[in-house]
Amino acid sequence: MHTAPTSIVPARTAPPLQPAPPLQSTPRTTLTRGRHRGIEDRDALHDLLAQALLAHVGIDMGTHPVVLPCLPALDIEGPDEGGTLYLHGSVGAVWVRRLLADGSDVCVTVTELDGLVLARSATHHSMNYRCAVVVGRPRVVPEGPEKVRALDLLVDQVVPGRAMHLRPSTRKEMAATCVLAVPLAEASLKMRAGDPVDDEDDVAAGGWAGVVPVQRVLGDPVDAADNEAPVPAHVVRHVADDDGVRRVGMGDDVQRR
Amino acid sequence: MHTAPTSIVPARTAPPLQPAPPLQSTPRTTLTRGRHRGIEDRDALHDLLAQALLAHVGIDMGTHPVVLPCLPALDIEGPDEGGTLYLHGSVGAVWVRRLLADGSDVCVTVTELDGLVLARSATHHSMNYRCAVVVGRPRVVPEGPEKVRALDLLVDQVVPGRAMHLRPSTRKEMAATCVLAVPLAEASLKMRAGDPVDDEDDVAAGGWAGVVPVQRVLGDPVDAADNEAPVPAHVVRHVADDDGVRRVGMGDDVQRR
Numbered sequence: 001m002h003t004a005p006t007s008i009v010p011a012r013t014a015p016p017l018q019p020a021p022p023l024q025s026t027p028r029t030t031l032t033r034g035r036h037r038g039i040e041d042r043d044a045l046h047d048l049l050a051q052a053l054l055a056h057v058g059i060d061m062g063t064h065p066v067v068l069p070c071l072p073a074l075d076i077e078g079p080d081e082g083g084t085l086y087l088h089g090s091v092g093a094v095w096v097r098r099l100l101a102d103g104s105d106v107c108v109t110v111t112e113l114d115g116l117v118l119a120r121s122a123t124h125h126s127m128n129y130r131c132a133v134v135v136g137r138p139r140v141v142p143e144g145p146e147k148v149r150a151l152d153l154l155v156d157q158v159v160p161g162r163a164m165h166l167r168p169s170t171r172k173e174m175a176a177t178c179v180l181a182v183p184l185a186e187a188s189l190k191m192r193a194g195d196p197v198d199d200e201d202d203v204a205a206g207g208w209a210g211v212v213p214v215q216r217v218l219g220d221p222v223d224a225a226d227n228e229a230p231v232p233a234h235v236v237r238h239v240a241d242d243d244g245v246r247r248v249g250m251g252d253d254v255q256r257r
Numbered sequence: 258m259h260t261a262p263t264s265i266v267p268a269r270t271a272p273p274l275q276p277a278p279p280l281q282s283t284p285r286t287t288l289t290r291g292r293h294r295g296i297e298d299r300d301a302l303h304d305l306l307a308q309a310l311l312a313h314v315g316i317d318m319g320t321h322p323v324v325l326p327c328l329p330a331l332d333i334e335g336p337d338e339g340g341t342l343y344l345h346g347s348v349g350a351v352w353v354r355r356l357l358a359d360g361s362d363v364c365v366t367v368t369e370l371d372g373l374v375l376a377r378s379a380t381h382h383s384m385n386y387r388c389a390v391v392v393g394r395p396r397v398v399p400e401g402p403e404k405v406r407a408l409d410l411l412v413d414q415v416v417p418g419r420a421m422h423l424r425p426s427t428r429k430e431m432a433a434t435c436v437l438a439v440p441l442a443e444a445s446l447k448m449r450a451g452d453p454v455d456d457e458d459d460v461a462a463g464g465w466a467g468v469v470p471v472q473r474v475l476g477d478p479v480d481a482a483d484n485e486a487p488v489p490a491h492v493v494r495h496v497a498d499d500d501g502v503r504r505v506g507m508g509d510d511v512q513r514r
Contacts, residue, residue: 053471057324058323058324064362065362065364068388068390069368069386071384107315113473118416121430122420123433133324135323159375166379169378169379173379177380196481198483208486208487209481209484210484212416212496213475214310214474215473217473218373218471219469219470221469227466235465
């Protein structure tokens with residue numbers, strides 16, 4: 001059993017050298033429902049994106065949207081307005097080809113589920129979560145130093161400090177991968193934490209209500225079948241540190257079983 | 258430490274009375290990249306959706322797509338072609354109003370992350386995951402028995418067997434909630450499991466490679482501040498059973514720390 005942190009721990013990325021601008025509210029990212037759950041706090045947005053292992057990117061395919069999972073990587077000092085969120089995909093992937101061809105906006109959403117909010121009535125059931133929504137026009141990162149750095153950031157997003165332990169990518173490998181840069185200028189962050197909010201009558205009726213914490217945890221590294229080397233220190237350290245990183249923002253609900 | 262299941266355990270929903278049709282491949286859901294990772298297996302699709310606590314729904318907003326998190330609920334015997342995936346939202350939510358107004362298709366994606374695939378080169382890094390993509394025209398579920406049942410399914414998707422322990426929703430509560438039914442006819446399922454696949458030269462160079470398992474776990478229920486009742490059996494049971502449910506499909510990589 002761990003004591004839950006009461007405040008958000010520092011993100012894995014360095015803080016910006018100057019204060020970041022507040023989250024920009026455009027009509028596309030202004031929260032309309034549950035405004036009290038939105039927080040206009042760019043640091044909190046960065047914290048969520050810096051820890052994310054999974055984003056869902058929405059692409060307009062012309063007749064319908066598609067939503068696909070992808071790995072995001074945050075560069076708060078990236079060259080785009082508000083900083084940069086990097087995505088990548090095969091140059092042959094349909095969604096990448098679509099974006100290259102039509103240059104339309106994408107929506108990148110990162111959601112971390114923190115708890116099942118079990119109320120005394122169906123209608124007040126909810127989830128505790130943190131959700132970032134970014135809307136923007138992706139830019140193709142050209143071959144060169146930015147692409148090398150972006151691919152390193154993508155590896156380091158998975159396991160911090162890993163990129164430096166790998167051989168450099170070949171030109172052929174680089175050419176087979178498309179890196180997209182989405183500006184962080186238009187973004188919103190919404191979160192819910194804490195207890196269910198029940199109607200007075202339901203509370204008086206005496207039924208149980210509470211929260212079941214949800215947590216994503218890393219397991220011990222499993223060697224590949226063809227591996228004969230020891231698990232490197234940066235991997236061991238990351239798995240051991242996982243408690244501190246993944247439990248960010250989960251409030252007082254978190255208990256490890 | 259647990260022994261990982263070697264096959265997919267039964268979904269929480271009952272099996273269909275007659276064999277389900279194979280997943281329909283339309284141009285919108287035919288896998289184009291990594292075809293070997295797609296599995297044309299409707300039971301595997303149902304297993305993933307039956308366990309999902311989080312879907313990401315993509316909506317065409319006219320000038321850009323938005324991707325929002327939502328809770329899905331599976332009814333494999335639902336009235337829509339291929340079965341029904343239910344979503345719900347406030348009747349006042351912008352995305353709900355947009356769908357009601359323009360009747361366009363949505364994309365509902367459910368992704369479960371199972372492992373970080375750490376290869377010997379950056380390019381062969383990957384994730385182990387299961388991902389379902391459903392594209393379809395949502396139908397508004399009218400007031401009546403189907404809506405009551407759908408809302409029960411949504412509660413039971415979070416904690417099986419919970420809906421029966423709650424008071425019935427009032428007419429006002431029902432009217433404030435829009436339930437959408439998405440047909441499961443057009444769907445694809447893609448997954449990756451197992452070791453990294455490295456280049457021979459990189460294996461020969463002797464660096465470490467392996468998989469870090471990723472798992473979503475439930476913690477012990479935390480009573481609400483205004484609660485005086487004991488945790489009900491269906492909640493205790495679900496949290497205790499979580500190992501069996503959430504660890505589905507994770508192959509041999511799974512170890513609980």
